[in-house]
Amino acid sequence: MAETTKPRPVTMDKLVSLCKRRGFIFQSSEIYGGLGGAWDYGPLGVELKRNIKDAWWRAIVQERDDMVGLDAAILMNPRTWEASGHVQHFTDPMIDCRACKRRFRADDVEGETCPSCGAKGQLTEARMFNLMFKTFVGPVEEEAAVVYLRPETAQGIFVNFQNVLTTSRKKLPFGIAQVGKAFRNEITPGNFTFRSREF
Ligand SMILES: [Zn+2]
Incomplete structure (x- = not known):
């Protein structure tokens, strides 16, 4: 009987790097540090799309x-x-952290603690953000x-x-x-x- 090999889980990180290596999808303006939430379709990616x-x-x-x-x-x-x-x-309800200046969706924040820097009591009230x-x-x-x-x-x-x-x-x-x-x-x-x- 053939030895069973353990299936390796496909994570999003693996998928992203595979798409990059094969020329499907690149991070937008990557050589300047990239831009969050924007993607470039490479030679194969543009054909697929x-x-x-x-x-x-x-x-x-x-x-x-x-x-x-x-x-x-x-x-x-x-x-x-x-x-x-x-x-x-x-709009989404947003909360800002006065300590680290980062902004979060209200549903990503629990209690008084900043999910990024951990500061307590530095969070603003939720405000609507278009x-x-x-x-x-x-x-x-x-x-x-x-x-x-x-x-x-x-x-x-x-x-x-x-x-x-x-x-x-x-x-x-x-x-x-x-x-x-x-x-x-x-x-x-x-x-x-x-x-x-x-x-
Ligand atoms: Zn913070």
């Missing part, structure tokens, strides 16, 4: 009569995000010029519903599909590509 997107697009859009595609802009009128509730509600990336259109950094990087692709579909309806000769029920990037300013990105800030 394209294959998946193409297969999805074929099955969901091209091979169906009741679906059409869309490619909306990442930047949208900020009223979109007010109407969707994202400006008001797309997860949308904010930037400015045009040269002036003022409140009227604020726009957000879209935190999801769905809103581009919703705001174009009438445009698509009147130009695509579809009758309800039909669907609109979109593939593209979205951005969330996650406080604690992690678990490899599964909780990233740009995805």
Whole structure:
């Protein structure tokens, strides 16, 4: 009987380093110390990703009569995000540590002790922190010029519903599909590509 070899557990660390060695996924801007929550797809990774997107697009859009595609802009009128509730509600409760200046999701903190530096009694009350990336259109950094990087692709579909309806000769029920990037300013990105800030 063949000797049984003990199966070695596949950890996330092993998976990350395998993906790097084989040219699938690299840490973003790694030679400058990297950037948390951002990943670069290498020569094989970009092919894999394209294959998946193409297969999805074929099955969901091209091979169906009741679906059409869309490619909306990442930047949208900020009223979109007010109407969707994202400006008001797309938030996580956050706690800051006055000692080490680090910030945590409230549900990662238990009691009075900082989970990073261990300081006691230095934690602030929980405050709501919006997860949308904010930037400015045009040269002036003022409140009227604020726009957000879209935190999801769905809103581009919703705001174009009438445009698509009147130009695509579809009758309800039909669907609109979109593939593209979205951005969330996650406080604690992690678990490899599964909780990233740009995805
Ligand atoms: Zn601390």
